[in-house]
Amino acid sequence: MKSHIQKLPLPEQSSFVADRYITPYFETPWHYHPEYELVLIIHGKGRRFVGDHVSDYCEGELDLLGPSLPHWYRKDEGEKQGGSLVIHFREEFLGKDFLQIPEMQKILLLFEKSKMGLHFGAKTAANVAAKMETLLSCTGIDRLMCLLAILKELSESTEYSMLSSPEVIGRSNRENDRLQKIFDYVLANFKQEIQLQEIARIAMMSPSSFSRYFKNRTKKNFSHFVNQIRVSHACRQLIKGNFSISYVCQESGFNNMTNFNKQFRKVVKLSPSQFRQKHRV
Template identity: 40%
Template sequence: MDPLLLKVKKTETDSFSVNHFTYSGSFPGLWHYHSEYELTLIVKSSGTRFVGDHIDRYTENDLIFIGKNLAHTWKTDPSKEKNQSSEALVIHFKEDFLGKTFFTTPELYAVEKFLQLSQRGIKIMGKTQTAIIDHMYQIQALSGVNKLIKLLQILSLLADSEELILLSSEGYNQYINENTNDRLNKVHAYIMNNFKSSIRLTDAADIANMSPTAFSRYFKQRMQKPFSQFVNELKVGYACKLLMLHKFSIQQICFECGFQNVSNFNKQFKSYTELSPKQFQLKHRSLYLQASLYQLQANNPAE
């Protein structure tokens, strides 16, 4: 089942929303996405965090930035559902909440680049995490222009930080960094159009008008990973997306993603996710059951 599209509510007097959510027990755990960017601080809770095809543990002070239309949820540990409340401080804003061209101004180049990266989901660490948490608690008490300035301060800190961890794989949403040069963009386009079948380094090198050896060095320097690793991550990311739909067999997904046999598919998948395809699918199954129940209740409200 696909993630649910949710509408984020805000007041008529605000251009973006700041909410402190408190639940008696667990978070709703609903697998969803929305058109807004999201910055979430876990105030109280622990469990499993799902962002795109990334799965990880979370605890208090977990700080995550979610790109627009990227599926995500936080699932509270079952042992803590009845014993404590769950709390999160969340900021939502749309890309054009200050106008369609605001983030394209030269002064906000770094922020625009950060927002593009956030399409994979970002975990904020270290001193940046500490500073952002402090700003998030402060913004709750602000209004008007001071509230807006505080949000821009947060975005500036995030854009300048090197204490960021990308979460979801490039293959999950087929992210392309538009700031790369034209040569690399052409290679990206070739990879995206052919990763489900056969991709050869020699063909990519021809597109870049370079020798295979020079291209291999160039690609690794620019992308911080070898060409083969990049392609396999795309294949695995796309496989994660198909597994989460629960519509295809593992064998079907294996060949759809361009792997030659199930054995190699299982090996590559586990090397990147630390889970077998079946284990990954089971981890997400409860999310889809919850989403299915939610949709059923929404379509058939009690009279």
């Protein structure tokens, strides 16, 4: 399935879209749209790609993504089911000038921050999850009031982190299709050496042109992106298994322990052994 500018149908007698999505409809490849998106993961785990950000996701996590911010939630291959509660809405869903009134300034600031993608902490996510479930069973003005209550909660939360750099925005379908092919190749081959010439061939570019292109589109070097994927995989192995660190190093695509430790510290800010100890306490 090709990535694209997603066009969301607006239900009759409603100013926004809210629904529950379960595999296979949970995953839409690398895409963007003019609406804000609030996504709550309710089933499965995998990797999120938001702008130039890559990280793992799991059940119970909550993100708010601004308009035209490219994203992709890729369910792990071993996961039989993926699912999410999602709300899509445009900035003017309450009317063109509604956000300019004094009472809406906190929500207006929330929208501005969401242009880089916001990931909320567990307490906020749990509170909002209950409200999202309620919203799905409501109609009319009660449904609208539920969304306003959710936005109020998010605007007042202090437990959040930014996901992407502000420069990353969605581009044309052709550009998204090319990035999708690059991401797919890396995710299928990160455990082995990835040659610049081969990935450039997939992108139908020369190696030098590809390096400039990838940096321009994602705001990071291709090698750094690959290392992020490898470190993400290593983190999972360190948490869930009793594998030796040297085994995790090789299994994650790093060819020596020195480079593994260096890249792991660069991404996680801890050594592999410190990370394992922290997450097993």
